[in-house]
Amino acid sequence: MSATAPASFRLAKRLDEVGFSDIVQIRNRVMELRVKGAAVYQFEGGEPYRPTPDYIKQAVTAALQENKTRYAPSSGIPELRRAIADKLRTGNNIHAKEENVIVVNGGMQGLFGAFQSTIDPGDDVLIFSPYWTPIKDLVAHCGGRLVLVPTDEARAEGVGATLRRYATANTRAIYFNTPTNPSGVVFTREESEEVASLAIDRDLVVVADEAYEDIVYEGEQISIASLPGMFERTITTFTLSKSYAMTGWRLGYAVAPKALAAKLDQLMINSSSCAAGFTQIAAIEALSAPESAHAVSRMVKVFEHRRDLIVDGINAIPGMRCTRPQGAFYAFPNIQGTGFGERELADRLLTEAGVAVLPGTAFGDAGKGYIRIAYTQSEDELSRGLQRIAEFVSKHKP
Numbered sequence: 134m135s136a137t138a139p140a141s142f143r144l145a146k147r148l149d150e151v152g153f154s155d156i157v158q159i160r161n162r163v164m165e166l167r168v169k170g171a172a173v174y175q176f177e178g179g180e181p182y183r184p185t186p187d188y189i190k191q192a193v194t195a196a197l198q199e200n201k202t203r204y205a206p207s208s209g210i211p212e213l214r215r216a217i218a219d220k221l222r223t224g225n226n227i228h229a230k231e232e233n234v235i236v237v238n239g240g241m242q243g244l245f246g247a248f249q250s251t252i253d254p255g256d257d258v259l260i261f262s263p264y265w266t267p268i269k270d271l272v273a274h275c276g277g278r279l280v281l282v283p284t285d286e287a288r289a290e291g292v293g294a295t296l297r298r299y300a301t302a303n304t305r306a307i308y309f310n311t312p313t314n315p316s317g318v319v320f321t322r323e324e325s326e327e328v329a330s331l332a333i334d335r336d337l338v339v340v341a342d343e344a345y346e347d348i349v350y351e352g353e354q355i356s357i358a359s360l361p362g363m364f365e366r367t368i369t370t371f372t373l374s375k376s377y378a379m380t381g382w383r384l385g386y387a388v389a390p391k392a393l394a395a396k397l398d399q400l401m402i403n404s405s406s407c408a409a410g411f412t413q414i415a416a417i418e419a420l421s422a423p424e425s426a427h428a429v430s431r432m433v434k435v436f437e438h439r440r441d442l443i444v445d446g447i448n449a450i451p452g453m454r455c456t457r458p459q460g461a462f463y464a465f466p467n468i469q470g471t472g473f474g475e476r477e478l479a480d481r482l483l484t485e486a487g488v489a490v491l492p493g494t495a496f497g498d499a500g501k502g503y504i505r506i507a508y509t510q511s512e513d514e515l516s517r518g519l520q521r522i523a524e525f526v527s528k529h530k531p
């Protein structure tokens with residue numbers, strides 16, 4: 134066999150049904166364009182695009198200087214688990230103890246563990262659609278099937294009744310993400326109660342994703358695990374990525390009843406062993422320092438202003454219309470009036486106008502006719518990017 138001949142070993146089938154997130158593929162294209170020197174307005178990413186606050190960075194530097202560089206316990210360092218349990222009790226009304234908390238490498242790993250621990254081949258997972266893309270692949274990895282429940286239909290006709298209509302004999306879990314990526318929907322207390330009621334009636338698990346818990350402009354953040362009868366059937370995943378601009382740190386946590394938390398711990402032991410100890414020390418600072426509450430609320434105010442700028446700007450473009458999202462940091466406008474499909478528009482905005490957005494169908498079929506625009510860049514960038522979108526759309530009027 135020559136040195137360049139491809140090897141002929143067999144690849145495991147396990148990943149055959151698991152895709153490569155559209156989001157990551159577009160992010161890679163943007164990076165390629167930038168490497169070639171193109172100027173691209175980056176409105177595609179789920180990034181706060183701001184530095185991690187200094188006091189958190191100082192905490193990690195100090196931990197490194199003190200040589201806190203060894204393996205950490207698989208479930209997380211005790212001081213951090215205690216700080217998280219405190220935060221869950223006071224901030225989320227979730228009555229968690231330290232033993233219910235597992236520290237993970239980002240919300241993504243928490244969600245991976247949540248589905249791995251609860252979904253078997255042939256199980257169905259109810260999910261409001263449009264939905265955060267990677268969930269499809271996390272469920273596929275377990276041999277499960279997504280049952281898409283259109284969010285608009287559910288909110289118009291009643292969340293409980295709609296979920297019950299879509300539920301099948303194989304339904305095992307509900308994925309519940311509020312505030313929602315990509316639509317910015319914040320489910321109300323009544324809606325959360327209806328989700329809870331179905332879960333209890335049908336003995337389902339709820340995988341609650343509260344990555345954007347702090348980024349709420351209107352409405353109320355309800356942790357579904359805080360509702361009566363829900364703690365024992367809910368795994369909630371949280372992340373430091375969005376609230377503290379720590380996307381690259383890969384740090385999050387999950388809270389679950391003891392038996393489920395033990396499964397997550399088992400997964401940690403057998404995948405990454407643990408989250409890095411020195412970042413966990415800094416996470417205690419992020420969760421407990423008095424500066425944090427101010428830093429987060431300042432950031433949310435800034436994002437609210439940018440939300441209004443982008444929503445008003447989009448609504449001034451003929452052919453586009455956008456509802457005002459209540460949470461997270463994405464606008465999800467309908468673009469059908471522009472005469473473009475969402476994939477063509479996203480593609481041509483990137484290559485011809487230098488603006489990166491995501492096609493709505495990257496978030497499932499309910500995103501047909503929509504694009505997602507993250508509004509975390511500076512106001513100046515957002516205004517200039519909006520201008521380019523407006524010019525492109527008006528030059529190509531249907």
Ligand SMILES: Cc1ncc(COP(=O)(O)O)c(C=O)c1O
Pocket residue numbers: 179238239240241242265310313314342344371372373374380384385
């Ligand atoms: C809805 C949702 N859940 C979870 C995550 C996970 O974030 P991370 O893995 O950075 O903690 C994201 C990130 O974009 C998200 O949008």
